[in-house]
Amino acid sequence: MKYSLFRFIDVFEAFAIYLICFASNLIIIYVQTLNLEGSSIIKSFLKSIIDYQLIINIFLTFIIIVFHYQFLNRRKTEISCRILVGDTMVNIIIRYIMNSLSILVFSFLLSLSLNFYLELNVTSNLYLVLIFIIYILISVGQVQRK
Amino acid sequence: MRILQFFITRIFLKRWILVLGMILLLFLANYLSFTTARSIISTYQGYQEMETLNQEGTFIANLDPDSEADFGKFKIDDTQKVYEYLNNNYTYALRADGFVTPLDNKHNMEVSFNYINEEAYKLNQFKLSQGNQLTFNYNFNKEKIPVLVGAGLATTYPVGSNIEITDPVTQQLVNLKVQGVLKKNTRRSNFYAPNSKNYFNFSIFIPVNEKFIQSAGLDLHVNSLMDIALLDSTKEKSMNLKEHIQENLGLEFNFFSQQENFNYFEDYYVNSLKIICTITFILLIIIVCLATWNTLVSIRLMIKDFTINLLVGLSYSKLRAIFYSYFGILFSINLAILFVITAFDRYGFWLRKDSTFATYGIFGLISKDWIALLIVLFIDFIIGFTIVELTIKKIKSIPISVGVLK
Numbered sequence: 001m002k003y004s005l006f007r008f009i010d011v012f013e014a015f016a017i018y019l020i021c022f023a024s025n026l027i028i029i030y031v032q033t034l035n036l037e038g039s040s041i042i043k044s045f046l047k048s049i050i051d052y053q054l055i056i057n058i059f060l061t062f063i064i065i066v067f068h069y070q071f072l073n074r075r076k077t078e079i080s081c082r083i084l085v086g087d088t089m090v091n092i093i094i095r096y097i098m099n100s101l102s103i104l105v106f107s108f109l110l111s112l113s114l115n116f117y118l119e120l121n122v123t124s125n126l127y128l129v130l131i132f133i134i135y136i137l138i139s140v141g142q143v144q145r146k
Numbered sequence: 147m148r149i150l151q152f153f154i155t156r157i158f159l160k161r162w163i164l165v166l167g168m169i170l171l172l173f174l175a176n177y178l179s180f181t182t183a184r185s186i187i188s189t190y191q192g193y194q195e196m197e198t199l200n201q202e203g204t205f206i207a208n209l210d211p212d213s214e215a216d217f218g219k220f221k222i223d224d225t226q227k228v229y230e231y232l233n234n235n236y237t238y239a240l241r242a243d244g245f246v247t248p249l250d251n252k253h254n255m256e257v258s259f260n261y262i263n264e265e266a267y268k269l270n271q272f273k274l275s276q277g278n279q280l281t282f283n284y285n286f287n288k289e290k291i292p293v294l295v296g297a298g299l300a301t302t303y304p305v306g307s308n309i310e311i312t313d314p315v316t317q318q319l320v321n322l323k324v325q326g327v328l329k330k331n332t333r334r335s336n337f338y339a340p341n342s343k344n345y346f347n348f349s350i351f352i353p354v355n356e357k358f359i360q361s362a363g364l365d366l367h368v369n370s371l372m373d374i375a376l377l378d379s380t381k382e383k384s385m386n387l388k389e390h391i392q393e394n395l396g397l398e399f400n401f402f403s404q405q406e407n408f409n410y411f412e413d414y415y416v417n418s419l420k421i422i423c424t425i426t427f428i429l430l431i432i433i434v435c436l437a438t439w440n441t442l443v444s445i446r447l448m449i450k451d452f453t454i455n456l457l458v459g460l461s462y463s464k465l466r467a468i469f470y471s472y473f474g475i476l477f478s479i480n481l482a483i484l485f486v487i488t489a490f491d492r493y494g495f496w497l498r499k500d501s502t503f504a505t506y507g508i509f510g511l512i513s514k515d516w517i518a519l520l521i522v523l524f525i526d527f528i529i530g531f532t533i534v535e536l537t538i539k540k541i542k543s544i545p546i547s548v549g550v551l552k
Contacts (some may be wrong), residue, residue: 066167
């Protein structure tokens with residue numbers, strides 16, 4: 001993470017948000033595999049959440065947009081300073097994408113342990129990874145100097 | 147008001163992604179609270195209905211899950227023997243719902259016939275909006291059968307009107323006379339799933355007496371047995387009936403006493419509600435943490451605007467009022483979305499012609515929806531208070547001079 005725009009707290013925040021999104025998706029999938037025939041009250045309650053699985057997950061992934069937005073807005077001055085001392089915008093953008101992707105991959109790999117623990121398909125979270133990659137690529141447009 | 151408008155348009159909406167993120171998170175919190183509140187209210191309503199059966203001497207039939215039932219093998223003579231035995235030796239509450247019948251009505255809904263005997267009728271105490279309560283001493287095949295109709299059928303079949311139709315359980319042409327109209331949204335909770343309800347807005351209640359049972363077919367006989375309730379009985383008498391049913395139909399029934407049922411259901415309800423509340427509480431905490439994080443990052447970005455306003459004379463109490471108003475607006479937006487979704491969901495039953503769930507209500511919402519919305523409003527107050535106070539604390543912790551320099 002040399003020359004990175006990310007500080008430890010930023011990495012931690014992004015990592016935590018990714019994990020919340022992956023975990024919530026996995027838990028919703030796991031709940032669907034449970035046999036709740038004996039408890040209709042819990043079953044119908046969970047159904048009212050499971051029915052909106054995709055919407056809930058998309059809503060939660062929006063938090064990562066908030067993260068990228070606020071992060072890049074706070075780093076505008078730093079980007080200007082870096083360019084002043086000889087860095088280039090292209091390098092900053094490449095480093096930003098690589099750093100964001102590494103945080104994403106690392107949290108995805110960690111979420112795989114939950115996959116194995118809950119005995120779920122390892123591809124369950126892949127669509128979220130794709131959504132997050134799209135968010136990272138879109139957020140590149142926000143890498144601007146002040 | 148002008149300062150609030152200034153803050154919303156010039157400061158908050160300038161970073162609309164943060165506002166949208168907050169709305170989505172608060173919506174998740176509201177939807178979750180709403181679902182939980184509605185489940186609890188619905189279960190409580192079901193529990194109250196079941197309480198009418200929790201009387202000394204009441205034994206409720208329940209088909210043993212291990213009993214192998216071949217319904218095709220039953221003969222009408224065998225079921226009639228069981229009912230003869232029941233009529234001679236027991237006082238029992240009998241009820242069978244959901245015999246769907248084609249019957250013209252203004253809303254083109256499917257109409258279901260529900261059969262009820264006098265004892266079950268006394269236990270349920272249906273409230274009427276028009277007309278009189280049911281009478282059970284009519285002479286089947288000779289007199290018109292007095293019936294109660296659901297609120298949705300009241301315009302097509304008002305009190306005093308006659309309905310000539312082939313009865314689905316006796317397969318005979320019967321003449322029904324509308325004696326009364328049930329109150330809107332009269333319902334019944336499922337005995338084993340108290341949170342699920344059947345609404346009787348498009349139902350016809352037919353009183354069942356001994357002669358009617360004798361003329362009825364296997365459908366009514368077998369269906370009614372499934373949750374028949376013996377009243378003023380004893381364990382010994384219920385065991386005799388169990389043996390009698392087993393001899394004639396080969397079905398194994400369990401008859402649980404009022405105390406056994408009460409203990410089982412109380413445990414079942416309480417445990418289910420405890421689990422639901424725990425899940426909700428944990429999820430709400432996670433969502434509120436995310437919402438607080440969202441607010442704190444908003445402050446990181448907007449601190450300059452806040453501190454400049456504080457520098458030129460805005461007091462912290464006024465800033466607090468602005469935040470409360472801002473969150474009040476966000477919660478109002480979410481409550482309005484929740485209201486629209488719920489109303490549309492309820493309206494969907496009318497569109498799909500699903501008569502069992504079609505309900506009447508103020509702006510389409512029934513009483514439990516409104517109560518759940520009120521509970522959500524209360525939870526919103528707590529969430530709003532927590533987030534705003536944390537926000538103000540955070541802003542206060544940043545010196546004005548530092549904030550301006552940012």
